[in-house]
Amino acid sequence: xxxxxxxxxxxxxxxxxxxxxxxxxxxxxxxxxxxxxxxxxxxxxxxxxxxxxxxxxxxxxxxxxxxxxxxxxxxxxxxxxxxxxxxxxxxxxxxxxxxxxxxxxxxxxxxxxxxxxxxxxxxxxxxxxxxxxxxxxxxxxxxxxxxxxxxxxxxxxxxxxxxxxxxxxxxxxxxxxxxxxxxxxxxxxxxxxxxxxxxxxxxxxxxxxxxxxxxxxxxxxxxxxxxxxxxxxxxxxxxxxxxxxxxxxxxxxxxxxxxxxxxxxxxxxxxxxxxxxxxxxxxxxxxxxxxxxxxxxxxxxxxxxxxxxxxxxxxxxxxxxxxxxxxxxxxxxxxxxxxxxxxxxxxxxxxxxxxxxxxxxxxxxxxxxxxxxxxxxxxxxxxxxxxxxxxxxxxx
Amino acid sequence: xxxxxxxxxxxxxxxxxxxxxxxxxxxxxxxxxxxxxxxxxxxxxxxxxxxxxxxxxxxxxxxxxxxxxxxxxxxxxxxxxxxxxxxxxxxxxxxxxxxxxxxxxxxxxxxxxxxxxxxxxxxxxxxxxxxxxxxxxxxxxxxxxxxxxxxxxxxxxxxxxxxxxxxxxxxxxxxxxxxxxxxxxxxxxxxxxxxxxxxxxxxxxxxxxxxxxxxxxxxxxxxxxxxxxxxxxxxxxxxxxxxxxxxxxxxxxxxxxxxxxxxxxxxxxxxxxxxxxxxxxxxxxxxxxxxxxxxxxxxxxxxxxxxxxxxxxxxxxxxxxxxxxxxxxxxxxxxxxxxxxxxxxxxxxxxxxxxxxxxxxxxxxxxxxxxxxxxxxxxxxxxxxxxxxxxxxxxx
DNA sequence: GCACACTAATTACACAGTGTAAATATCAAG
DNA sequence: CTTGATATTTACACTGTGTAATTAGTGTGC
Numbered sequence: 046x047x048x049x050x051x052x053x054x055x056x057x058x059x060x061x062x063x064x065x066x067x068x069x070x071x072x073x074x075x076x077x078x079x080x081x082x083x084x085x086x087x088x089x090x091x092x093x094x095x096x097x098x099x100x101x102x103x104x105x106x107x108x109x110x111x112x113x114x115x116x117x118x119x120x121x122x123x124x125x126x127x128x129x130x131x132x133x134x135x136x137x138x139x140x141x142x143x144x145x146x147x148x149x150x151x152x153x154x155x156x157x158x159x160x161x162x163x164x165x166x167x168x169x170x171x172x173x174x175x176x177x178x179x180x181x182x183x184x185x186x187x188x189x190x191x192x193x194x195x196x197x198x199x200x201x202x203x204x205x206x207x208x209x210x211x212x213x214x215x216x217x218x219x220x221x222x223x224x225x226x227x228x229x230x231x232x233x234x235x236x237x238x239x240x241x242x243x244x245x246x247x248x249x250x251x252x253x254x255x256x257x258x259x260x261x262x263x264x265x266x267x268x269x270x271x272x273x274x275x276x277x278x279x280x281x282x283x284x285x286x287x288x289x290x291x292x293x294x295x296x297x298x299x300x301x302x303x304x305x306x307x308x309x310x311x312x313x314x315x316x317x318x319x320x321x322x323x324x325x326x327x328x329x330x331x332x333x334x335x336x337x338x339x340x341x342x343x344x345x346x347x348x349x350x351x352x353x354x355x356x357x358x359x360x361x362x363x364x365x366x367x368x369x370x371x372x373x374x375x376x377x378x379x380x381x382x383x384x385x386x387x388x389x390x391x392x393x394x395x396x397x398x399x400x401x402x403x404x405x406x407x408x409x410x411x412x413x414x415x416x417x418x419x420x421x422x423x424x425x426x427x428x429x430x431x432x433x434x435x436x437x438x439x440x441x
Numbered sequence: 442x443x444x445x446x447x448x449x450x451x452x453x454x455x456x457x458x459x460x461x462x463x464x465x466x467x468x469x470x471x472x473x474x475x476x477x478x479x480x481x482x483x484x485x486x487x488x489x490x491x492x493x494x495x496x497x498x499x500x501x502x503x504x505x506x507x508x509x510x511x512x513x514x515x516x517x518x519x520x521x522x523x524x525x526x527x528x529x530x531x532x533x534x535x536x537x538x539x540x541x542x543x544x545x546x547x548x549x550x551x552x553x554x555x556x557x558x559x560x561x562x563x564x565x566x567x568x569x570x571x572x573x574x575x576x577x578x579x580x581x582x583x584x585x586x587x588x589x590x591x592x593x594x595x596x597x598x599x600x601x602x603x604x605x606x607x608x609x610x611x612x613x614x615x616x617x618x619x620x621x622x623x624x625x626x627x628x629x630x631x632x633x634x635x636x637x638x639x640x641x642x643x644x645x646x647x648x649x650x651x652x653x654x655x656x657x658x659x660x661x662x663x664x665x666x667x668x669x670x671x672x673x674x675x676x677x678x679x680x681x682x683x684x685x686x687x688x689x690x691x692x693x694x695x696x697x698x699x700x701x702x703x704x705x706x707x708x709x710x711x712x713x714x715x716x717x718x719x720x721x722x723x724x725x726x727x728x729x730x731x732x733x734x735x736x737x738x739x740x741x742x743x744x745x746x747x748x749x750x751x752x753x754x755x756x757x758x759x760x761x762x763x764x765x766x767x768x769x770x771x772x773x774x775x776x777x778x779x780x781x782x783x784x785x786x787x788x789x790x791x792x793x794x795x796x797x798x799x800x801x802x803x804x805x806x807x808x809x810x811x812x813x814x815x816x817x818x819x820x821x822x823x824x825x826x827x828x829x830x831x832x833x834x835x836x837x
Numbered sequence: 838g839c840a841c842a843c844t845a846a847t848t849a850c851a852c853a854g855t856g857t858a859a860a861t862a863t864c865a866a867g
Numbered sequence: 868c869t870t871g872a873t874a875t876t877t878a879c880a881c882t883g884t885g886t887a888a889t890t891a892g893t894g895t896g897c
Contacts, residue, residue, distance in 0.1 A: 051449075052450060052855075053448065053855090054843080054854080056662070057447070073874090074874070084857080086858095086876075087854080087856075107864085110864095111861075113872095113873070116876090131870090155861055198791075199757075199758070201756065201787060202788050203753075228873090276755065279754060279786075282784070283750045283753060283784070284685075284749070285680075287682070287783070294786055295788065296783060296786075355754055357675055357678045358659075360675075387692060388679070390675075391602070392692075393690075397597070449883075450882085451882075451883070471844085482846085482886080482887095483883080483884060484846090485846060489847090506844095506891075506893090508893055509845080510844080510846085511892060511893075
């Protein structure tokens with residue numbers, strides 16, 4: 046640990062310290078020092094600053110071993126953030142603390158074909174309601190996050206084909222001062238898995254997280270990077286069968302046309318809305334006929350094929366799959382492996398590629414956006430984002 | 442330009458200054474200051490340091506306008522770097538200066554099925570020859586780069602299925618102190634386009650660079666990022682036709698099975714080795730029959746389909762294609778657009794997607810690796826890489 | 838040929854952010 | 868209540884930069 050590796054601005058340093066706290070849900074100084082690559086001295090200074098600003102709390106805690114640390118540092122539970130999620134069937138607003146605890150929530154059903162004007166109307170309404178809630182309690186929201194499926198910085202969205210420029214300016218006007226980050230739902234999900242404190246997440250290193258629901262969305266999770274650096278990986282519209290099934294995007298043979306909830310709802314004979322009502326365990330309640338299972342396996346095979354294709358483009362050692370495939374029996378899910386075996390370079394090899402499944406989180410929205418908002422707050426070092434929005438360059 | 446944006450280590454600052462010089466092939470102080478986001482004062486200090494170390498030269502030059510700058514700063518032409526390239530038909534060694542001028546070159550034919558032991562034998566031999574050349578002239582190589590197709594940090598390579606761990610340790614042992622970077626050929630190509638001073642490159646912003654040769658390799662070029670941050674995007678083994686043509690990788694229906702030089706050599710009736718001999722313009726010399734052209738268009742359609750799939754995963758506004766497709770008539774190349782139109786979300790739209798072609802650089806190896814080596818030298822701030830290889834973290 | 842307007846280039850000084858090392862605090866166990 | 872072990876704070880030094888004052892070039896117009 047010799048030299049002086051890479052200097053950081055105070056904001057960055059605060060951000061890494063706070064992120065450690067968010068990730069671990071509290072830590073002792075020595076841990077923070079290691080995680081943040083700082084000396085105890087620096088940690089001490091930073092924490093003194095953060096404590097004065099009431100961003101962190103220090104809980105006196107008997108040392109767990111002789112001569113051990115005496116104070117557990119946690120994020121203050123008086124910091125409120127807002128999470129807003131748009132999914133294919135509803136728009137949800139929430140307020141909670143940075144640990145992800147929800148104090149307020151409102152959910153409004155919307156149509157998957159929701160148009161932009163209607164969205165703006167509903168959004169404005171919900172925001173007003175939320176504003177009343179905060180006003181009554183005198184709480185101030187430090188950071189908000191809005192997640193929607195398919196979002197990217199590019200000006201196109203496969204799910205809601207809106208004018209993203211207009212969306213951004215609508216939101217920044219409407220939020221009136223509260224810093225707002227917009228992100229892809231699947232990235233918010235990744236934030237949820239990283240920060241929710243649920244330690245049962247199956248992958249530890251870099252991996253591809255895939256969510257198979259209305260669409261097929263993925264995100265490249267780089268364990269050692271900040272969440273902003275994650276790239277969404279929209280798998281749903283990879284054409285795998287020329288002249289195959291028609292997809293809502295107008296093309297034929299897209300993966301989504303085979304594996305979306307809508308597509309499989311026809312196979313299992315349950316309407317899409319009913320699936321959403323039954324929530325997480327909708328497949329459990331069904332007695333799947335052998336023929337149905339075979340059809341589902343065929344779909345999973347395609348999912349595997351597409352996933353393998355994606356991993357050929359961008360090699361990663363592990364995939365975590367969430368969504369309806371996680372509800373099937375392991376022997377059925379094996380079809381995904383078979384599909385990957387036919388596209389993944391060198392074939393599927395369990396030594397080089399780990400595939401895991403996690404329960405789909407249907408209906409937990411807007412939990413993920415709330416976690417993402419907490420992340421954004423922390424990333425900004427707990428400082429007001431509005432102030433330093435001026436790193437503009439002026440090339441000749 | 443108010444506050445103190447993001448502090449940098451001296452090494453980083455030197456790196457950005459040197460990179461500006463590499464990119465522009467020389468610049469005046471005010472330009473450097475703008476590009477590197479530094480004040481004139483800092484530029485002055487850094488340059489004084491670099492001049493003392495004989496890394497940069499200062500050429501007295503009459504100012505181009507009233508009161509203009511007086512000294513043009515360039516990279517010293519006494520810095521030698523080595524570029525080594527392995528392609529599917531030869532291994533080439535070169536030494537040159539950071540501007541990319543080649544002073545020494547040796548090329549040895551190798552087989553596309555070259556095995557790792559044989560490679561090591563040839564490499565050692567060429568390196569010895571190169572060593573004699575440098576010894577005779579008393580030049581010392583400051584940085585070397587080795588590029589090979591399909592390379593990634595992952596331990597697999599679609600082209601040369603070797604043990605990458607062994608390759609890396611072989612190279613670091615063999616190079617005896619000369620810092621060596623290993624990279625994907627397509628990334629070296631990107632370095633070539635960025636630093637060769639050839640300004641006719643068609644894309645200016647972020648784009649996908651695709652090279653269609655023995656394989657189909659791509660790289661996501663992020664104009665505002667360092668080259669290390671570029672991701673290789675191996676398109677060749679995307680399965681587009683289940684039960685399609687057999688590919689050398691053992692799968693069926695890979696893009697490469699349809700569009701590699703080997704695949705089209707069968708269509709045009711010219712052997713692969715002959716194509717390589719004829720070099721860049723091999724297709725010009727052929728009188729393509731209508732039927733042949735139709736077959737090639739079919740192949741290009743698949744290339745477009747796969748490219749569209751890749752761009753759905755990772756949206757970018759522009760694609761630059763190099764390789765044999767660039768040699769065809771524009772009306773034939775239109776098939777690529779047609780393919781993209783069937784996979785790219787929302788269809789192909791010239792307003793949102795720019796497709797350009799550049800002449801393939803067959804036979805210019807190891808120029809690209811040499812440019813990449815220069816880039817690596819500059820990125821390290823012109824400091825010895827060996828010294829500070831110790832940013833290891835030790836998490837509990 | 839010389840003052841001028843203008844910009845370039847250098848330098849002294851101040852300040853932010855950190856690490857080092859010394860000083861001080863805390864706890865468990867005897 | 869001392870000891871051993873680690874935690875925490877603090878004073879000081881060092882790096883890298885920006886600011887602002889200073890010095891140096893250059894072309895124009897007289």
